[in-house]
Amino acid sequence: MRRLLLAGLIAFAVLPAAAETAPALDLETIMANPDWVGHAVENPYWSVDGRSLYYSLKRDGSQVHDLYRVDPASGTGSKLDPAAMAQAEGPAVYDRAHQHAAYLMHGDVFLVDLASGRRVQVTRSAQPEASPQFSADGRALQFRDGNNWYVYDLASGVTAPAAVLKFTDDPQAKTPDTLEQQQLGLFKELRENKHDKDAEHADQQALAAADPTRAPLPFYLGDKQQLVDTELSPNGRWMLVVTAPAHHDDGRVPHVIHYVSESGYTEDEDARTYVGRNDPAPQSVLLLDLSTHKQYPLATDKLPGIKDDPLKAIRDKTIAALEKAGKDDDAKALKAPDVRSVTLYSMDAGSASIAWSEDGRNVALEFIAVDSKDRWIASVDFSQHALVSQHRLHNDAWINWTYNDFGWLKDGRTLWYLSEESGYSQLYSKPLDGSAKALTQGKFEVSQPQLSNDGQWFYLRTNQVAPYSYDVYRVPAAGGALSRVTQYGGMDQFALSPDGSQLAVLHSSAYVLSQLAVQSAQGGTPRELTNTMKPGFTAHAWIQPKIVQVPSSHGAGVIYAKYYGPANETDALSSRPAVLFVHGAGYLQDVSESATYYQHEQLFNNLLVQQGYVVLDLDYRASQGYGSAWRTAIYRQMGHPELEDLLDGKAWLVKNHGVDPKRVGIYGGSYGGFMTEIALLRAPGEFAAGAAQRPPADWVTYNHGYTANILNDPQLDPEAYRISSPITYAENLRDPLLINHGLIDDNVLASDSLRLYERFVELHKQNFWLSLYPLERHEFEHADSWYDEYRRIDELFQTWVKPNAAH
Structure with a gap:
């Protein structure tokens, strides 16, 4: 079995009950505040002694999250009140001898003697500290306040700055x-x-x-640079300082307008700059020798391939066109640099990707080319004060946003890292003076690598069984067989206990948000520790989505999808209506055995089935979980491969589920809204109606970090932007289109939808509507807005997609 749902969860497992026995759904219920559903368990971590688990849970009626503690042996736990919070712990780090632990709580640093249990509060400050780590010799505790590092001497109790930086x-x-x-x-x-x-x-x-x-x-580092990040070596000898040009111009900033405000006046705020207004600031790295008080720049101009121009063919074509049009200045601005600029890959916590070995004798840095075509992992030769390339990953499209984890084995001389070089994210190891070795191999994705404290095992999240099925696996750090540890299929996150004997596991399923379990790190039967779903939600017989395989008619192989249909297919209409739901983010996986990010939409899909529709939710090309070729199929042509996949999904519904090809609607938000507009404008007549939520309509107004990876800069590759933007095809509108957008959306600006709306006006189009929500950003937060948005979508489909609709 892929799930071992024990007694604690059986009560709210989804049962394949007949649709007629379930209470009727209504929009008021399914679009209510999601507190009625239950809450996902979040951020589990082990106590310092490994005897308890902590986790957080959202509070009903509030965005406040409470901290809980549970005994994994007995399963008993409770919410911590303010008095108990004063004695709580944060996620711990340990010294190499395992004599001391340190953690952060309410932004302050605490130290624990593991033998006696004595706790010492190291800081009590208004500003939060971060990144506690022990020195290599275990005599000091290092931590940071912003980019300033401090060293706390365990023997004397004195705290001192590791270095003082002045720009x-x-x-x-x-x-x-x-x-x-x-x-x-x-x-x-x-x-x-x-x-x-x-x-x-x-x-x-x-x-x-x-x-x-x-x-x-x-x-003294001069006034030409500004500080980006700092990282201190565990041995206290070195500091790496990441900088960027002090006066870099990011470009003009558009504004978000608040029409409904507390003051009663119209207010505005800065949003992000548009793609191509200016490339991200290049970054440089300084190596500071804290013992000799000397500094050395670490030049990146010797990284392999750094002087290549992967965009040469596109660049030459664009420059030639500009010169032909007499735009010589614009053409000169596109000239390739002699050496490409780089930035350090930004980790989830926002810090640069720099990893020190535990003894502080080696360090590795991960660089990304500003054009996103290359990733380098480089070590530092301290004797020569120079970078030494250890691995280069190149992709003609773009380097992935994820699967860039790396670090050191316990020997302090062997790197480990994730790489997509095989076409899928896999785990590798590489001695500094040796060749790389693949620790995992196959057509599946590896993520969340965690090295056990004894250095013997890597624990990983993989979808080896099927693209939609995720579990914890482990592999020997020295190499060997990959073995499965958990049996959920919907495993979301895990944390290894301090002694390496147990795993805390978050797992979920279609209608069960993430729950916490604990089990042996070698495998076996888990103990379920939480049940945070609400009885009013679990009592309903929700439709279990069927994971199906849609054949591609364009050589892409199989498109995985979730199908929502009636319990008794034999009672279905011979010519039924259907709806395609299109997930957002582009690079996101919605077809999995885990709980969906799209809770509201999944419940709406249930309502649609109750009303006589069937629903299909596809992981079109660009989606996560299927390898780099699937991800990068949209390079320079966003909306094109994805539309082919959506049309294949429609054809599959017609062939296999009696769907009327003239009665198919489509909806989605963000990237799903973009695809809804693309579907109606690039394939007019294929869909009876579409509803686009917060959709990008013109990629030249989106941000750099996402868009330039896929379409390059608009000045360099204008054709990619032209063919990828819905506004290009506005004249093709012939099917009803509803657009819903939050007015204070600072991700996809409302101006995108307003510009497309104006284009429709000027083209004298019919049956298009724009609904604006003055108090909503990109992610709607208010139940009233959710209800109003989906009421409009429901009415759109009832009017234009249902078989008895009047056209």
């Missing part, structure tokens, strides 16, 4: 100009003053070098 020029290093030299030559008092200053500066340097009780002297 100005060193006043003592300034060379006197001609006028200053003249002044010093003329005036004795000025010469003596300067001599005194120089002597005092030299004395301070000598005292700082000889006296470890003093704060370190500052590093």
Whole structure:
């Protein structure tokens, strides 16, 4: 079995009950505040001693999350009140000898002696600290406040800054100009003053070098750069400083307008810049030697392929067109750089991707080319103060946003990393002076790698059984067989216990939000620890979506999809209506055995089936979980392969479920809204009506981080933007289109929908509507807005898609 739902969860398992026995659904119920459904268990972690588990849970009627503690052995647990919170722990880190642990709680750092259990509060400050780590010798605890690192000495209890960074020029290093030299030559008092200053500066340097009780002297890094990130070595010898140009121009910023505000006045706020207004600021790295107080730039111009131009063919074509049009200045601006700019890959926590070995003797950095075609993992040769490339990953389309994890084995000289070089995310290891070795192999995705504390095992999340089925597997760190540990199919997240013997597992299913279980790290029967679903929700006989395989007519193989239909297919109409739901984000997987991100839409799909429709939800090309070729099929042609897949889904419904090809609707939000517009405008007549929520209508107004990866810069690749944007095809509108958009959406700006609406007006189109929501951003948060939005979608489909609709 893929799920072992024990007694605690059997009560709310979804049963294949007949549709006629279920209470009738209505929009008021399914679009109500989702508190009525239940809450997902979030962010589980082990206590310092490994005897308890903590997790958070959203509070009913509030966005506040409460902290819970549960005994994994007995299953007993409780919500922590303020008094209990004062004694709670955060996720812990341990020293190499496993004598001490440290954690963050309410933004402060705490230290625990594991033998005695004694707890010491290291900081009590208004600003939050972060990133606690122990020194390599275990004698100090390091942590950061913003980008400032501090070192707490365990023996003395003294805290000191690891380094002091000043982004100005060193006043003592300034060379006197001609006028200053003249002044010093003329005036004795000025010469003596300067001599005194120089002597005092030299004395301070000598005292700082000889006296470890003093704060370190500052590093003067100049005013041409601004600080991005810092990372301190566990041995305290080195610091890496990531910088960007101080006065980089990101481009003009559009505004979000608040028409309904507390003040009663119209208010505006800055949004993100448009793609191509200016490339992201290139980043540089400085290596600081804290013992000798010297700094060294780590040049990236020797990284393999850094001087290549992967966009040469596109660049040459665009430049030639601009020169032919007499736009010589624009053509010159597109000239390829001699060396491509890079940034450090940004981790989920927002810090740069820098990984130190536990002993602090080695470090690796992960760079991404600004054009997104290459990823490099490089170590540092400390004797030469230079980068040494360890791995290059190239993709003609773009490097993935995910599957970029990396780190060190316990020997401190062997890297591990994820790479899509085989076509799928797999785990590799590589000694600094050796060849890479694949630890996993196959046509499945590997993510969430966690190395056990003893360094013997990697625990992973993979979909080896089927693209839609995820579980925890493990593989020996030295290489060997990949073995399955959990048996859920809908495993979402896991955390290894401090001693490596147990796994805390979050798992979910179609109508069960993430729940917490614990089991042996070697496998076996889990103990279910939570049941946070609400009885009023679980009592309903929800339709279990069937995972089906839709054949591609365009050589893409199989398109996985979720099918929602009546319990008794033999009672179905011979010519029934259907709806395609299109998931958002583009790169997202909605066809899986886990709970869907789209709770409202899944319940709406149930309502549609009750009303006589069948519904299909496809993981079209661009979706996550199917390898890099599936992901990058949309490169320079967003909306084209995906539309082919949606049309194949429609054809499958017609062939296999008696669907009337003239009675098929389509809806979705964000990228799903974009695809709804594309479907109606690039394939007019294929869909009876469409509803697009918060849709990008013109990719030139979206952000750089997402869009430039797929379509390059609009100045360089204007054709890719033209063929990928719904507004290009506005003249093709002939089928009813409803657009819903939050007015204060700061992700996909409402101006996208307003611009497309105006285009329809000028083209004298009919049957298009725009509904605006003054208090909603990209993700709607208010039940009234959800209800109104889906009431309009329901009415659209009832009018234009149902078999008895009047056209």
